[in-house]
Amino acid sequence: MPQSLVSANLRYLDQVARSGSIQAAAKELHVAASAINRQILQLEEQLGAPLFERVPRGMRLTVAGDAVVTLARRWRQDERRLESEIRRYQGVHQGQVTLHAMDSHSTSVLPALVAALGESHPLISLSVNLGSTDEALAAVMAGTADLVAAFNLPPRRELLVLWRTELPFGCVVAPSHPLAGARSVSLQEAAAYPVALQSRALAIRRYLDAQYGWLFTEARGRFESNSLQLVKQLALGGRHVVFTSELDAAPELAAGLLRFVPVRDKGAEPQTIGIAVDATRPPGPLVKVVAEHLQAAIERALEASRAGASKIAPPASG
Structure with missing residues (x-):
């Protein structure tokens, strides 16, 4: 055309x-x-x-x-x-697909997606924008994104979720951190250490504010940033606890540089990662192809992060 x-x-x-x-x-x-x-x-x-x-x-x-x-x-x-x-x-099979994904996907999921598409569908062009779940929803509703991969997608009639999986709610710490050997941790135990928080633009932080606001009543030892890479660097330093998902820290978990510790508090809801499109416009074949490869890339990232954790798992305590 x-x-x-x-x-x-x-x-x-x-x-x-x-x-x-x-x-x-x-x-x-x-x-x-x-x-x-x-x-x-x-x-x-x-x-x-x-x-x-x-x-x-x-x-x-x-x-x-x-x-x-x-x-x-x-x-x-x-x-x-x-x-x-x-x-x-x-x-x-030729054309362009616009994807809106999360910033954390840039170091794990997206490179694998681009490589897989390049090998199996070299005529598909992929345009990727990164941002929050709110921005992803706005993009797909405005028609500026064909496909979104986002955390904690809200139920909406105008949103068609093609795939979704649960992610345990927990925190990441360095292998040298006192909590690294625990099978699980309570929020109160985790909050006893310096905490690095992601900004309120992200759904996981808003969830913490709404359900566990008491965590943030004291500013002692707390750090906050809109940069996931920065808060992960603090966790890698060995002192800080970061509340996040396995997928956010997938490369570091796979490499054994961080440990994921599930939160055991009653009522701590799992996070989700989902792939969705505008329900008013069914996805075309190219979008379906990209969605399938995206799902596979996410599943592989999660498998790698869990395999990496199991290889370095210390004797369980707590």
Whole structure:
């Protein structure tokens, strides 16, 4: 499909929204700025509403503009799906899939996914964005992601979960940490040591705040960051306890650099990892292929992390 089915004015509108100005959009699209401006003015006249606020430093979407851009991005996503479907009818597995995943997947699951796809489906292009579960949901609902892999996906009618598995709730510590030899630990025991917490943008932290707020009433020995890599580094240092899932620390667990200790408190709910799509638009064949490879990559990461832990497991205590 060399010629886009989405009209030029909508494509120009989308690019101006992304770039922040007509001049920047013109450079990205290799189109004259005057042509872009003319198309946007015509679209505003057609809709009877301003789509941008002209501010000194560029262009800012109005409420109406945001609605039109959201629609345009959905149509462009649909166009890519249509192109993939047509290629499938022609016997060609070719096209692009946009995936929204968690930051922790970048060091374990995603490299394995890219390698597997490259080997078995080299004509599939994969675009990956990283962020929180909230951002993943927003992306799939807005049509800017074909597929999401996220922790603790909430039940929603408009979300179709293709696969989900439970992850024990627990913490990770270095092999030298006093808790490393325990079969399980209570939250109170874990909180007696310095704790490194992930930010409130993540579902696991919001769960801790809601269910075990008493953990955070004292600031003694506590560290907080929106960087998973940083809090894992603190755990690797030997002093800190990090409340997280096995999948978040899969490479370190597989290598024996960290130990996962389940939390035994009554009512401590397991976390989940799920793969989902927009329920209003059934996944096409390319999305299904990527979802299957993604599931396999997650399962392999979990198997490796548990195998690594079993190899270095010290005599159990506690």
